[in-house]
Amino acid sequence: MKTIVLLLLIVSGFSTTAQVPRKRTVKLMGSRFDITIVATDSLTAERNIDAVVAEVTRIENLISDWKAESQISQVNKNAGIAPVRVDSEVVALTERALHFSNITNGAFDISFAAMDRIWKFDGSMTEMPSPEAIRKSVEKVGYQHIIVDKEKSTIFLDRKGMKIGFGALGEGYATDRCRDMMLAKGINAGIVNGSGDMSTWGKQPDGSNWTIGITNPLRNDTIFAIVPLRQSAVVTSGSYEKFVMFNGKRYAHIINPSTGYPATGVSSVTVFGPSAETANGFSTSLMVMGREAGLKLIKKYPQYNYILITDEGQIFSSPSLGFKQRSL
Numbered sequence: 001m002k003t004i005v006l007l008l009l010i011v012s013g014f015s016t017t018a019q020v021p022r023k024r025t026v027k028l029m030g031s032r033f034d035i036t037i038v039a040t041d042s043l044t045a046e047r048n049i050d051a052v053v054a055e056v057t058r059i060e061n062l063i064s065d066w067k068a069e070s071q072i073s074q075v076n077k078n079a080g081i082a083p084v085r086v087d088s089e090v091v092a093l094t095e096r097a098l099h100f101s102n103i104t105n106g107a108f109d110i111s112f113a114a115m116d117r118i119w120k121f122d123g124s125m126t127e128m129p130s131p132e133a134i135r136k137s138v139e140k141v142g143y144q145h146i147i148v149d150k151e152k153s154t155i156f157l158d159r160k161g162m163k164i165g166f167g168a169l170g171e172g173y174a175t176d177r178c179r180d181m182m183l184a185k186g187i188n189a190g191i192v193n194g195s196g197d198m199s200t201w202g203k204q205p206d207g208s209n210w211t212i213g214i215t216n217p218l219r220n221d222t223i224f225a226i227v228p229l230r231q232s233a234v235v236t237s238g239s240y241e242k243f244v245m246f247n248g249k250r251y252a253h254i255i256n257p258s259t260g261y262p263a264t265g266v267s268s269v270t271v272f273g274p275s276a277e278t279a280n281g282f283s284t285s286l287m288v289m290g291r292e293a294g295l296k297l298i299k300k301y302p303q304y305n306y307i308l309i310t311d312e313g314q315i316f317s318s319p320s321l322g323f324k325q326r327s328l
Helices: 042-063 073-079 088-103 110-114 131-137 166-183 278-288 291-298
Strands: 006-008 019-028 032-041 145-150 154-157 189-194 197-201 211-216 219-228 235-239 243-246 249-252 265-275 303-309 314-317
Touching: 006 189, 019 042, 032 166, 042 073, 042 088, 042 166, 042 189, 073 154, 073 166, 073 211, 073 303, 088 110, 088 154, 088 278, 110 166, 166 189, 166 197, 166 235, 197 243, 197 265, 197 278, 235 278, 265 278, 265 291, 278 291, 278 303, 291 303
Parallel strands: none
Antiparallel strands: 006 211, 019 032, 032 189, 145 154, 189 197, 197 235, 211 219, 235 265, 243 249, 265 303, 303 314
16 A cells, blocks of 8 residues: 655745646546646646646556456466467566566566455454465466567466566656656646655745655554655555454555565555656555565666655665664
């Protein structure tokens, strides 16, 4: 789950050319999208919001695993049967997802879509699933069985019953695409927030940075930090609203795709960087990998900063963010 609060403190008239911010909330990719465009007039802003909606819809129709006509649905339908030709855009996205699977040793895996949903986080679970049920739930998951032929522009899942799905990674990709599209059109400021996968560009009309507030995972009705967004993307993954407790141990709704067991030990991960797609891959992976292995990984990528909060409320963050190591 991605939970992030965006604080828009907009002051107009900071220059001789007025800047008009317009915001619209729509449902796309099965999630809430908040789109903010800053332009010289309201009509221009609204037209460009329309363009963002159209682009996200295009991507959704391409990669959705629940729309029967999408290319990804055709890949899933032909699992264990034959490769499926897809657009080069889909090949490239799949290759980037497989790269994440490799660097995280399977903590990130787009074939999680084939996982049996045996864990329930709606309050109905009274006991843990059996080890056998957990093992069986992920028997069709395995990124090693996703075969991409870049030259032929095909994707093949080599086991029947396999599925791939981009989920929140696709939302991050869509927000990045929209940001780049707006910049190419001369729209110099805005935000596309896909259910917490957020791409931003430019500044607020008063010339200040966009500002975000990060939820306190131990008291999710409060914000523990307000951060000026100096990099162009931010994603938060959190487990503090959906989890179960067994024998005094907290099990998050984010499942380790290689083991079938829920993530434990980390309540929230926020990642800042140039790409929402990549930030999403890191935030999800760090939740699964845990504090020690996760921080070891992301420290290899200095373009990306992090705030990680453990189940006990300990805060670990990139030195450049200026947070002192402390507990909530």
